[in-house]
Amino acid sequence: MKLVSFNVNGIRAAVGKGLVASLEALNADILCFQETKATPEQVIEALAGLTGYHVHAYGAHKAGYSGTAIVCRSAPKQVAYGIGMPGHDDEGRVVTAWFKDFIVVTVYTPNSGEGLKRLDYRGEWDAAFRGYVHGLARTAPVIVCGDLNVAHRAIDIARPKSNYNKSPGYTQQEIDGMDALLGAGFVDTFRALHPEEVKYSWWSFRAGARSKNIGWRIDYVLVSEGFAPKVKDAFILNDVLGSDHCPVGITW
Helix, strand or coil: CEEEEEECCCHHHHHHCCHHHHHHHHCCCEEEEECCCCCHHHHHHHCCCCCCCEEEEECCCCCCCCCEEEEECCCCCEEEECCCCCCCCCCCCEEEEECCCCEEEEEECCCCCHHHCCHHHHHHHHHHHHHHHHHHHCCCCEEEEEECCCCCCHHHECCHHHHCCCCCCCCHHHHHHHHHHHHCCEEEHHHHHCCCCCCCCEECCHHHHHHHCCEECCEEEEEECCCHHHCCEEEECCCCCCCCECCEEEEC
């Protein structure tokens, strides 16, 4: 099977840039989207040209903000929206789908914001989300994918020294949060299979960052430790355009 995760930075805009053709070429069994910036109805409408998939989308209370979706060929047994915690579920950040042998969770982790003004909230989120997926993993193998908004190690960011503890996504608190998530029984599939490879999944729109490959690896596919041996490949698709992120994924 093949799973692809993509922060599309506005699914309607991405469709206008050729998203459907890109998705058809990827030929994935499960597609996970973050930052759809759309209501569930708008996501379904935007993906109308993509045939053969079931769409399960979640939107934020605030129009045009955040939003996630799981789009899959086989209908899941069950789908849940949010993590069941008041306050955390207002921004459409998590969709969970139960399949026969595994659970898929797609997440758009909150950014700590300009001036790190949401860093405290980010810490609360990290703890709540970790508890949520750890609980799921007690029942079945779990695949967690999405924009986790953290570069975990210096290898995952082009300019670590100038960003450390200054930029959202590369503070020690966020790094510790990622450590804790992995410590709760999850494996970073790309880094496990490509321990020394320098590859990024997000680039600023400013100063030609993508053409210069001044990027960050902040999009991940994590799997339960017991599921990790089944993963055949983990990939980052830098050549797929249409967003400031690129798709990431696994096969098993």
